[in-house]
Amino acid sequence: MTCDEHKQAFQQRQQQWQELVDKACARFPERRENFATTSGIEMKRLFTPEDVAQVDYTEDIGFPGMYPFTRGVQPTMYRARFWTMRQYAGFGSAEETNKRYKYLLENGQTGLSVAFDLPTQIGYDSDHELAEGEVGKVGVAIDTLADMETLFDGISLDKVSTSMTINAPAAVLLAMYVAVAEKQGVAPEQLRGTIQNDVLKEYFARGTYIFPPSPSMKIITDIFAFCKDNLPSWNTISISGYHIREAGSTAVQEVAFTLADGLAYVDAAVKSGLDVDVFAKRLSFFFNVHNSFLEEVAKFRAARRLWARLMKERFGAKKPASMMLRFHTQTAGCSLTAQQPDNNVIRVTIQALAAVLGGTNSLHTNSRDEALCLPTEDSVRIALRTQQIIAYESGVADSVDPLAGSYLVESLTSQIEEQALAYIKKIDDLGGVVKAIEAGYIQNEIGDSAYAYQKAVEAQEQVIVGVNKFTIEETPPENLLTIKAEMELKQRQKLAQVKEQRDKEAVSKALSELKQVAEDGGNLMVPILAAVKQYASLGEVCGVLRQVFGEYQEQ
Amino acid sequence: MAKRIKVLVAKPGLDGHDRGARVVARALRDAGMEVIYTGIRQTPEQIVATAIQEDVDAVGLSCLSGAHNNLFPKVVALLKEKGAEDILVFGGGIIPDGDIAGLKKAGIKEIFRPGSSTDETIKFLTDHVNQ
Numbered sequence: 001m002t003c004d005e006h007k008q009a010f011q012q013r014q015q016q017w018q019e020l021v022d023k024a025c026a027r028f029p030e031r032r033e034n035f036a037t038t039s040g041i042e043m044k045r046l047f048t049p050e051d052v053a054q055v056d057y058t059e060d061i062g063f064p065g066m067y068p069f070t071r072g073v074q075p076t077m078y079r080a081r082f083w084t085m086r087q088y089a090g091f092g093s094a095e096e097t098n099k100r101y102k103y104l105l106e107n108g109q110t111g112l113s114v115a116f117d118l119p120t121q122i123g124y125d126s127d128h129e130l131a132e133g134e135v136g137k138v139g140v141a142i143d144t145l146a147d148m149e150t151l152f153d154g155i156s157l158d159k160v161s162t163s164m165t166i167n168a169p170a171a172v173l174l175a176m177y178v179a180v181a182e183k184q185g186v187a188p189e190q191l192r193g194t195i196q197n198d199v200l201k202e203y204f205a206r207g208t209y210i211f212p213p214s215p216s217m218k219i220i221t222d223i224f225a226f227c228k229d230n231l232p233s234w235n236t237i238s239i240s241g242y243h244i245r246e247a248g249s250t251a252v253q254e255v256a257f258t259l260a261d262g263l264a265y266v267d268a269a270v271k272s273g274l275d276v277d278v279f280a281k282r283l284s285f286f287f288n289v290h291n292s293f294l295e296e297v298a299k300f301r302a303a304r305r306l307w308a309r310l311m312k313e314r315f316g317a318k319k320p321a322s323m324m325l326r327f328h329t330q331t332a333g334c335s336l337t338a339q340q341p342d343n344n345v346i347r348v349t350i351q352a353l354a355a356v357l358g359g360t361n362s363l364h365t366n367s368r369d370e371a372l373c374l375p376t377e378d379s380v381r382i383a384l385r386t387q388q389i390i391a392y393e394s395g396v397a398d399s400v401d402p403l404a405g406s407y408l409v410e411s412l413t414s415q416i417e418e419q420a421l422a423y424i425k426k427i428d429d430l431g432g433v434v435k436a437i438e439a440g441y442i443q444n445e446i447g448d449s450a451y452a453y454q455k456a457v458e459a460q461e462q463v464i465v466g467v468n469k470f471t472i473e474e475t476p477p478e479n480l481l482t483i484k485a486e487m488e489l490k491q492r493q494k495l496a497q498v499k500e501q502r503d504k505e506a507v508s509k510a511l512s513e514l515k516q517v518a519e520d521g522g523n524l525m526v527p528i529l530a531a532v533k534q535y536a537s538l539g540e541v542c543g544v545l546r547q548v549f550g551e552y553q554e555q
Numbered sequence: 556m557a558k559r560i561k562v563l564v565a566k567p568g569l570d571g572h573d574r575g576a577r578v579v580a581r582a583l584r585d586a587g588m589e590v591i592y593t594g595i596r597q598t599p600e601q602i603v604a605t606a607i608q609e610d611v612d613a614v615g616l617s618c619l620s621g622a623h624n625n626l627f628p629k630v631v632a633l634l635k636e637k638g639a640e641d642i643l644v645f646g647g648g649i650i651p652d653g654d655i656a657g658l659k660k661a662g663i664k665e666i667f668r669p670g671s672s673t674d675e676t677i678k679f680l681t682d683h684v685n686q
Contacts, residue, residue: 118568118569118570118620119569121569122569122596124569130568130569130596130598131569132622132625133568133622133624133625133626134568134569134570134620134621134622137620137621137622138570138620138621202571206571207570207571207572207573207595207596208569208571246572246574247572247573247574248574248578334574337669337670338668338669338670339670371649371669372649372651373621373649373651374621447577447581450574450577450578451577451578451581451582454578454582454673457672458672458673458674464670467670468672476651476652476653477652480651480653482651483621554594554595554596
């Protein structure tokens with residue numbers, strides 16, 4: 001057949017099918033008038049080659065490990081090595097968390113991920129008045145290097161990669177990690193891991209900011225510069241969409257606002273004199289993954305392609321590594337239900353599968369009981385096993401990007417890229433991310449999506465199994481993990497003891513040197529490292545920086 | 556006609572998760588109530604001062620960090636100390652069932668758990684304010 005004959009045959013069949021559809025719909029009306037993804041992208045009845053007519057395989061999809069990386073950042077993806085199975089964990093004291101890490105490593109986890117408590121994340125010591133009731137609750141409490149030594153006791157830091165969810169005080173925790181490694185005889189250049197270090201999203205989605213945007217960006221670029229020279233294998237930032245999505249954004253908004261933040265960091269680093277092809281390869285990303293399976297797979301592919309294009313076109317990046325969007329994924333905390341919590345195992349499985357089919361580089365699977373409390377050991381093991389079953393039993397990791405070429409997936413990938421880029425241009429017009437945050441634009445966009453979702457749930461347009469449909473009478477679950485009130489007291493005592501035993505003169509000297517460097521605008525990493533080695537506390541170091549830089553006030 | 560219900564939605568403690576607080580604030584506003592949202596990272600003292608200054612009928616506290624047992628009763632106690640115990644206090648967040656009885660005993664009138672609908676909160680307020 002000639003090309004024209006093909007086209008004619010296609011149209012003829014399509015017309016016949018449309019007649020069948022009309023008859024079917026007359027007898028069995030469809031469940032809804034319109035089907036759409038969470039981002040409002042139309043889920044057509046059927047996707048055909050017509051929907052991907054504009055997609056050029058070589059230019060837009062290409063080959064894995066090659067620009068624009070739609071199919072993945074490595075040439076063979078999971079055929080060589082599975083994604084890193086990295087469960088985010090931390091609670092109570094450093095001793096308890098250390099035990100949990102050893103448990104996870106013994107069960108086949110391949111990387112560590114540290115959850116810090118809120119006082120640590122906001123730069124307060126456990127004895128600060130605002131820390132009351134919060135110590136050890138959502139993560140582990142770290143006050144001084146002594147806690148960090150306990151946290152990694154018996155874990156060789158040259159053998160594991162460690163991700164730390166720490167933002168405003170990232171420089172301090174990274175310095176502590178380097179100091180612990182040094183005590184273990186591990187050189188900084190051997191260290192592998194990630195600090196989140198993404199302050200921008202804290203202002204509009206996560207809330208653990210300390211300093212105003214300008215000094216925050218300065219600290220971030222200081223870390224980039226320090227790591228370039230000292231920790232070449234460290235991911236200096238994890239630009240995070242996770243929390244944007246948890247705050248209520250759609251999939252498109254998650255991609256858009258995350259990449260917009262990324263552009264702001266690259267811009268700041270370039271302006272501080274760093275070469276894009278030197279630091280950009282250490283940028284990493286962090287996304288959420290929801291139940292909307294096909295949209296989620298497309299989201300990851302779209303994010304990779306869009307980032308590669310932006311890096312090339314806007315910053316003139318030349319090295320492939322500078323354009324690769326490497327990312328960690330966590331399943332959606334906000335999709336977990338307190339009702340019939342075992343159902344969450346299934347939700348997490350669907351989400352994890354979407355992340356793997358989207359080509360994630362590492363993955364955290366949530367535990368079934370996290371809408372109730374911190375996860376128990378049993379729940380964490382099931383969550384890890386979910387990843388292992390996908391990896392070893394399902395076969396989806398045996399061929400690269402297996403959903404590529406699906407008319408639906410390619411069409412969604414293109415539409416998500418297009419809509420995210422439109423948001424990024426809108427943010428450009430507002431003067432960039434910081435201006436968009438100050439104007440409340442991003443917060444409002446997320447807030448509108450969150451509210452629309454809640455409305456849809458309450459109207460039962462969005463079904464949540466076990467919550468607004470298929471509900472049962474339940475007895476409250478037992479065996480929940482709780483943090484005992486004594487823990488806070490003990491942590492304060494430990495801090496007091498460390499403060500008593502350290503070289504007080506050396507601490508105050510190190511802190512005044514830090515203040516001097518902060519005032520002079522020098523790189524802060526060196527004096528921070530010197531201070532933590534003397535057991536200056538996190539609160540003391542951040543206290544000095546608060547004095548010099550001031551604190552951010554929510555608009 | 557009953558007067559318009561005035562509510563302070565507040566985030567005590569260091570927790571930054573305010574999706575729920577914002578959604579509830581908006582739903583109450585859409586239901587015709589006057590709503591003030593404090594923003595995140597408020598101390599119980601700040602919340603009580605705002606509640607009294609704004610002369611609200613009710614204070615809704617949201618906490619997802621696990622610090623609710625410290626923070627919620629403190630708000631009730633401070634309101635009482637300032638002679639404002641007529642202000643109704645309710646709360647929500649990641650709150651285990653086992654903690655609810657203790658919180659109610661401490662004077663928190665109702666706790667809305669994950670998955671609660673905003674209609675339940677609206678109904679609770681219309682039932683308990685303006686009586």
